[in-house]
Amino acid sequence: QAFPIRAGSVTLADKEGEGAASHTSRSVALEFIKTVCHVLSLDTSVEDEVQRMRRALLAQVGHREFSSISTFESPGQSFVLPDLICNHCNSCRDVDLMRDPAVTSDYPDDNWHCNNCGIRHDLDKVELKLVEHVQRRSTRYQLQDLRCTKCHKVAKRSMSQRCSSCSGNLECDDSPEEFNNDMRIMARVAQFHEFHWLQEIVENAAM
Incomplete structure (x- = not known):
């Protein structure tokens, strides 16, 4: 089983x-x-x-x-790719790359067809959008602010371990756990849809 x-x-x-x-x-x-x-x-x-x-x-x-x-938890993750535009008819829609049956069928030839005109989407452009998403997500994580857990002010000195106002502990706005979870989701998307470039970018970005 x-x-x-x-x-x-x-x-x-x-x-x-x-x-x-x-x-x-x-x-x-x-x-x-x-x-x-x-x-x-x-x-x-x-x-x-x-x-x-x-x-x-x-x-x-x-x-x-x-x-x-x-305790029951949802057995499926979700990642919605916004504004997927068909090159043939310019139809635009959001696609859940982990749940939408139009892109997750067991038969690869049945996936990625426009729901309006039936023409297959350009997967190279889809992968490029995902790569850009990972790069933006990684940059946002690396450039984030440190914030005091006590007074919630943004730290003025990034190398400090304590808040200059109240001596509280400093923590990142975006936790490593959240970032790594996002990267795991993108790695699953890359593996399932065979986006090898995306997989390489995710491996380099993951902590």
């Missing part, structure tokens, strides 16, 4: 503190329980029954009802 790998798939190995050893049939069973119970719970008329079923099923796989690992 294994998790299906899609462009936006989030597996247990992607979650902090867990590795490839988490890919067991038991983990698959747990994710299945969480997903099915979450879908069934949308019907408020059977909410109590679903809660009892969820509690019993989680006990079968050795997890408590209110533990963090038993």
